[in-house]
Amino acid sequence: MAWIPLIPGAVAGLWKGYEEIVARPQRRAREAQQRLRESHERERESEQRRIALLKELGYDTDQPAITEELIASAQETVGYDKDKQNIVFAGNVNVGKSSLINALCNKGGNDDGAARVGSNQVTMGITRHEIPNHPEMLLYDIPGAGTQDVPAFQYYHDQMLYAFDTVVLVHDTTLTQADIRLLKMCILSNQKCLAVRTKSDGHIKNYEYDKECNNLEEARQIFLSEVRQDIERCQEQIAASWPDREVEVRDYVVSSRSVRSFMRQNASPRDAATAYIDELDFAFALSPTLVVNVDN
Numbered sequence: 001m002a003w004i005p006l007i008p009g010a011v012a013g014l015w016k017g018y019e020e021i022v023a024r025p026q027r028r029a030r031e032a033q034q035r036l037r038e039s040h041e042r043e044r045e046s047e048q049r050r051i052a053l054l055k056e057l058g059y060d061t062d063q064p065a066i067t068e069e070l071i072a073s074a075q076e077t078v079g080y081d082k083d084k085q086n087i088v089f090a091g092n093v094n095v096g097k098s099s100l101i102n103a104l105c106n107k108g109g110n111d112d113g114a115a116r117v118g119s120n121q122v123t124m125g126i127t128r129h130e131i132p133n134h135p136e137m138l139l140y141d142i143p144g145a146g147t148q149d150v151p152a153f154q155y156y157h158d159q160m161l162y163a164f165d166t167v168v169l170v171h172d173t174t175l176t177q178a179d180i181r182l183l184k185m186c187i188l189s190n191q192k193c194l195a196v197r198t199k200s201d202g203h204i205k206n207y208e209y210d211k212e213c214n215n216l217e218e219a220r221q222i223f224l225s226e227v228r229q230d231i232e233r234c235q236e237q238i239a240a241s242w243p244d245r246e247v248e249v250r251d252y253v254v255s256s257r258s259v260r261s262f263m264r265q266n267a268s269p270r271d272a273a274t275a276y277i278d279e280l281d282f283a284f285a286l287s288p289t290l291v292v293n294v295d296n
Ligand SMILES: Nc1nc2c(ncn2[C@@H]2O[C@H](COP(=O)(O)OP(=O)(O)OP(=O)(O)O)[C@@H](O)[C@H]2O)c(=O)[nH]1
Pocket: 092, 093, 094, 095, 096, 097, 098, 099, 100, 116, 117, 118, 119, 121, 122, 123, 124, 142, 143, 144, 145, 198, 199, 200, 201, 202, 254, 255, 256, 257
C-alpha cells in the first residue's frame, strides 16, 4: 500500500486548491466590504462633525455661500491688491489690533496715516496700511468683534474676512471661545490664519505685582510658562474639531512696543517686560521678507 502515505499530501493539495479558488477570494471580498463600510462610516462621522462645527460657529442659512463671485466682490470692496499679501487683523474690541498695525508700520498713534488707537478710538471701518519698504504686503485694520456673543460666522461674514489672504487673530489674554470659533471658521474655509497674543509688557508688569515676584525677570518667566501651557490647551481645543487631520494654529506672544522696536531693527530691549518673546517668529509668519537684515 505505497499510496497510503500520499493521502495526506492529496488532502493538503485539495485544501490548498479550495483555499486558493474559493476561500481566499471570499475572504478578500469580505475584507473589501468591511473596508468600504469603514470608509462610509468615516465619511458619515466627518460630515456629522462638519455639521456640528457649523452649528457651533453660528452658521446662518440667510448668509450667502462663500463663492468665488462673493470673494471677488468683497475683494473689490475692501481694496484687495492681488499683487500683494493682504493681511487682515481681526479680534475683539480693544485687544490691540490697531496698535500692532501701527507698530508694524513703524508709526506712532498720532502720526499721519496711523491706525486710530485707544479705548475711545474704536476702529469703525476698514483701513489699509503699508509697511515702509515692504510694498509686498498690505495690512487691513477692521472694527473689533464687539461682544463675545457675536457668532464667528457673522463676524467672518460681516467683516468679509474671506476676502483676505491671511487672517491674524489678535487677542490680549487667553483665547476666548469667540476667538477659537473665529480661528475654526478660517480653518474651515481653508484660509491661512494665525493668532497673536499681545500686550505681554503690561502682563509681565502685572504679574510682578500680582504674584509678588522679586523682579520683572521672575515675573516674565512665570508669565511665559503659564502662557505656553495655555496656548497648548487652546491648540488642543482647536485641533479636536479635526481628529482626522493635523491642524495647528500658531499663537505668538508679543507686545506692540516690542514689535515696533523690532521693526526699527533695534536689538531686543534688556528690560524683562519688553525684551523680545515671539516678535521675530511673528514677523516671519507674516512674511519672511520682514526678517531679512535682522540679526537680533
Ligand atoms: N501695555 C500695552 N498696551 C497696549 C498694547 N497694545 C495696545 N495697547 C493698548 O490697548 C488699548 C487698545 O488698543 P487698540 O490698538 O486701539 O485696540 P483695537 O483692538 O484696535 O481696538 P478697537 O479698534 O476698538 O477694536 C490702547 O490703549 C493701547 O495703548 C501693548 O502691546 N502693550
